[in-house]
Amino acid sequence: MEHLLRKPNIFKFDDAFRTRWLGFDHSAFSPTSFADYTTERGWDKERLLDGDLAGAHPSQQAKTRKDIALSAAAMVQSWLYFGFLEGICQERVDTTSFISANIEADGYRTLHSNELFDILKSSNAIATFLEHHDHAQAKVAFDLLAGDLLAANEVCNRVLKFTFHPSLEYPEWAPLLESILPSILLMLEAIEGMAKRFYPTHPRLRLDRRHFPPDAQRKRLERLTRLGWCPFTLDRLSRTTNNSVMSWIEVAQFKRETNRHTSCESSQCRLYQIDPNSYQTKHVSPTCKCSFQSPNLDVLQFSLRKGKVPAITVITEESQLRLDITTFDVGKRGSYVAFSHVWADGLGSVSEVGLPECQIKRLATMASVIPGCKRSCFWIDSLCIPRRKDLRQQAITLMAKTYSTATAVVVLDREIQMAGAASSEEIFLSICGSGWMGRLWTYQEAALARRLVFKMKDGLYELIPSQLPPPTLPLITIWTHLAKQLRKLTTESDSGVQTISSVQATLASRQTSKPDDETLAISGILGLDASILQQHESEARKATFWKLLRSVPQGVIHLPGRKLTLNGFRWAPQTLMYQPGHGSNTMFHPDEAICTDDGLIGDFEGLFLKNTVKTRPDSRIYLHQEGGSGYEVIGVDDSNLDFAFDAIVLAGKGLQELVGREGIGTAILLTKPALRERVEYCGECTQRLLIRSASPDTMRGAGKSFEVTVQRRHLCLT
Numbered sequence: 001m002e003h004l005l006r007k008p009n010i011f012k013f014d015d016a017f018r019t020r021w022l023g024f025d026h027s028a029f030s031p032t033s034f035a036d037y038t039t040e041r042g043w044d045k046e047r048l049l050d051g052d053l054a055g056a057h058p059s060q061q062a063k064t065r066k067d068i069a070l071s072a073a074a075m076v077q078s079w080l081y082f083g084f085l086e087g088i089c090q091e092r093v094d095t096t097s098f099i100s101a102n103i104e105a106d107g108y109r110t111l112h113s114n115e116l117f118d119i120l121k122s123s124n125a126i127a128t129f130l131e132h133h134d135h136a137q138a139k140v141a142f143d144l145l146a147g148d149l150l151a152a153n154e155v156c157n158r159v160l161k162f163t164f165h166p167s168l169e170y171p172e173w174a175p176l177l178e179s180i181l182p183s184i185l186l187m188l189e190a191i192e193g194m195a196k197r198f199y200p201t202h203p204r205l206r207l208d209r210r211h212f213p214p215d216a217q218r219k220r221l222e223r224l225t226r227l228g229w230c231p232f233t234l235d236r237l238s239r240t241t242n243n244s245v246m247s248w249i250e251v252a253q254f255k256r257e258t259n260r261h262t263s264c265e266s267s268q269c270r271l272y273q274i275d276p277n278s279y280q281t282k283h284v285s286p287t288c289k290c291s292f293q294s295p296n297l298d299v300l301q302f303s304l305r306k307g308k309v310p311a312i313t314v315i316t317e318e319s320q321l322r323l324d325i326t327t328f329d330v331g332k333r334g335s336y337v338a339f340s341h342v343w344a345d346g347l348g349s350v351s352e353v354g355l356p357e358c359q360i361k362r363l364a365t366m367a368s369v370i371p372g373c374k375r376s377c378f379w380i381d382s383l384c385i386p387r388r389k390d391l392r393q394q395a396i397t398l399m400a401k402t403y404s405t406a407t408a409v410v411v412l413d414r415e416i417q418m419a420g421a422a423s424s425e426e427i428f429l430s431i432c433g434s435g436w437m438g439r440l441w442t443y444q445e446a447a448l449a450r451r452l453v454f455k456m457k458d459g460l461y462e463l464i465p466s467q468l469p470p471p472t473l474p475l476i477t478i479w480t481h482l483a484k485q486l487r488k489l490t491t492e493s494d495s496g497v498q499t500i501s502s503v504q505a506t507l508a509s510r511q512t513s514k515p516d517d518e519t520l521a522i523s524g525i526l527g528l529d530a531s532i533l534q535q536h537e538s539e540a541r542k543a544t545f546w547k548l549l550r551s552v553p554q555g556v557i558h559l560p561g562r563k564l565t566l567n568g569f570r571w572a573p574q575t576l577m578y579q580p581g582h583g584s585n586t587m588f589h590p591d592e593a594i595c596t597d598d599g600l601i602g603d604f605e606g607l608f609l610k611n612t613v614k615t616r617p618d619s620r621i622y623l624h625q626e627g628g629s630g631y632e633v634i635g636v637d638d639s640n641l642d643f644a645f646d647a648i649v650l651a652g653k654g655l656q657e658l659v660g661r662e663g664i665g666t667a668i669l670l671t672k673p674a675l676r677e678r679v680e681y682c683g684e685c686t687q688r689l690l691i692r693s694a695s696p697d698t699m700r701g702a703g704k705s706f707e708v709t710v711q712r713r714h715l716c717l718t
Helices: 045-050 058-062 065-089 116-122 124-130 135-164 173-198 214-226 231-240 243-251 297-305 357-368 389-397 399-405 424-432 441-447 473-487 500-507 515-526 538-549 554-558 654-658 696-702
Strands: 019-021 109-111 309-317 320-328 337-341 408-412 452-456 459-463 551-553 592-595 600-615 621-625 630-635 643-650 662-671 681-694 706-717
Touching: 019 173, 045 065, 045 135, 058 065, 065 116, 065 135, 065 173, 116 173, 135 173, 135 214, 173 214, 173 243, 173 473, 214 231, 214 243, 231 243, 243 424, 243 473, 297 309, 297 320, 297 389, 309 357, 309 399, 320 357, 337 357, 337 399, 337 441, 389 399, 399 441, 399 515, 408 441, 424 452, 424 473, 441 500, 441 515, 500 515, 500 551, 515 538, 538 551, 538 592, 551 554, 554 592, 554 600, 554 643, 554 662, 600 621, 600 662, 621 696, 630 696, 643 681, 643 706, 662 706, 681 696
Parallel strands: 337 408, 408 452, 621 706, 681 706
Antiparallel strands: 019 109, 309 320, 452 459, 551 592, 592 600, 600 643, 600 706, 621 630, 630 681, 643 662, 662 681
8 A cells, every 4th residue: 555655665564554465476477367367377266256265276175274265365466466467567567566575574575566656657558548649559458457447346346255254164264355455455446546537437447436354444444543533534434435545544644633533433423413502612712711792683683584694794993893794685796705614613603692702803814815705794603693593594594595695605624724735635635534524514505605715724725626636646546536525515517406316425424413404404505495494393394395306316215214204204214414324325316206295106116026025124035036036135224123015116227236236125015095196006115125136046045935026116105
C-alpha cells in the first residue's frame, strides 16, 4: 500500500501494514497472460478456486496440510499480483522492484508497491493510453486491461469466500488469504482508478466494491479508531468509498481529535445526537463570558408571516451590538449568506435565546468577505428560527427557499475548520469525513446552495463540483471516490429537484437527533411543500410524504429497517436514513409504483406459489420452477416472528440479477382484492428475504421444495 503515499520511499514497513511475500517463484516461468498464468505453471485453476488445494497441483500431494495451504496461497498471491501486472503490461515485470531484498524476523521478504506507478508508466502497453500516442492502440490496451481486471475481480470474489467460511481441512488457508488479499485489492483499485482517469466510460472497466477480508477489515477499523476517527464516519466512508481511501487515511496518519468519539458505534455517532434539555451554546473561546444577543421577535414574526426570509445585520453603536433584521423575497436572489452547521459544535440555539456576541461578530466577519453579501448580512437557524411552534413551522416552510436564494451557503464544521492548506484529496477527505457530512439537515442546505463555501483553517474554500482540481497519478482512485461524494452535495438537475432514489442513497449515510424532521429536511430537495407535511406528525406525516411523491420506485419495499404501521402504508420504511442490512440500494429500480391511501399499486414481478408457506426468518426455504431453476430463500429482517407468504416480489431486474449471485426480495401474503379497477390482489409485506440461485445438487439435498411460477401481476401492497 506504499503507492498511497506521495513520497512512498519514506514509508517504513510497520507490522500493521506489511505484506509478507510468500515465496512463489514467479520469475522461473516466461511471461504469459493472466488467463494462462495458472495453466502455464501446472496449476488447476478450478480446483484451486474451489478449495481442492491438494488436487490443484501434482506437487501438493506429498506435502503436509499446512504446507499445502502455504504453497496454494503463494500461488494465488503471485498470480493476482505479478500475473495481473505482466498481463496488462504485456511484458516481463521485474519482481525485485516489488520484493524487498531483506528477510525479516519471521523468515519472509516484504511485498511493497513503492514503484508501482513507475513500472506501469514504463510499460509500452500502459503508456499508449497514459500518453495518448495512438488511440486505436490505446483502445486495445484498455480492452485487455478491462478484461484482466474483470477476471482478477472474479478470482478475488472466489477466494474471499474462504475468509468468511474457513476450510476445516486447511485451517491455515483463510489466515494466509487474509494476509495477502489487502495488498492485491489495493493494487487492483489503483490500476482501475488510473485507467478510469483516461477512459472513464469504458463499459467493462470496473471492480466490485468490497471490503478487506473480515479480520483485516476489523483490524484496520480498530487502528483508525485509535487515530480518533468516529466509528460511524468510518462505516460511512467504507460504504461510500473504497479500500484505498480507508488505507490512505491510515498510512498517511490523518488523525482526529482524541477521545471525542469513544462512545460512538458504527451504527451511530453519539457525539452528534443532541439532548435539548442539557445542550449549551458555546462561546468562541472557553474563557469568554460575553452576553447573548437575540433579534427582535416581533420583527422576526412579521417577516415570517409575510413569507419573507429574515436575515441578520449586525449594527455596532458606541460599543453596543444590535441585531437588525433585513427581509428578502423568496423569489429573488438574496444578498445574504446562509450558514450551515451542526449543533454539536456549539452554535445551536433559537431566536428567543440568541447567540453570544463573540459568535455573532465571528459570523458577520465571515459573511463580510463573501462576494454578493451586502452589509455582512447573514441567516443562521440559531437566530432566525424561533422556539414558538407556529413561528418555527413558518421558518421551516421557508427553509428550502432560505438556502436556495442565499448568495452563498457557508459551512461551519469543527473538523473541517481544523484542516489547513493541503492537496485536493486531503481537502476532499476533510469534508467527506466530517460530522457535517453525516447529518440530516445539512444535506438540503448543501444541495440547494447557489455557491457552497467551506470555512477552513486558512480561509474559505468554495466547492464547485464541475470544476474540481485534477487528480495526481498516485492518488487517482482516492480522488475519484471522494470527488464522487462531493458531487452529490449539490443539485445537478435543471429543475433543481432530485429523485427520491438519489435522496435515499445520500440519506443512507446520515442521521438526526429529531427523527420526525426527516421528511421536512428533504422536502425542498424533492420539490414538496413542507407546510403540508407540518399539518401532520409522526407516521401520518410520513404517509403524507409518500402520497405527495405519488410515483416511487418499486424497490422502496425492499429497504431495510422497520415499516410504518398505518394501513395502506405497511410497505413504507420508517426512515430513509442509515439502516444496517441488505438491500440499502434497492431504490434504483427500473419500475415505478403509485402511492395511494389504499396501498402501493403497480405491476410487480415475482415468484408466485400455489399454496401459502409459513416459516421462521432463520429457516431456509427452497423453491423451484417446473423443469427449471431452483432458489434458496432465508429471512434477513431482525425478527423472531413467524411469517407467511405466497409470493416473493423481486428487487432490481428480477431473476436476471439472481444468475450466479444473491439478491433481495420481499415476502408477500396475498389477499382478495378490494373493489379496485385492474388490481388482481392486495398483499401485505411480511418479511424481507435473501434469495440466491441453488445448484441442482443443493436442490436434491434440500428435501422439500415449493413450486413457483414467475409472473408479473398488478398488485396493491397494503
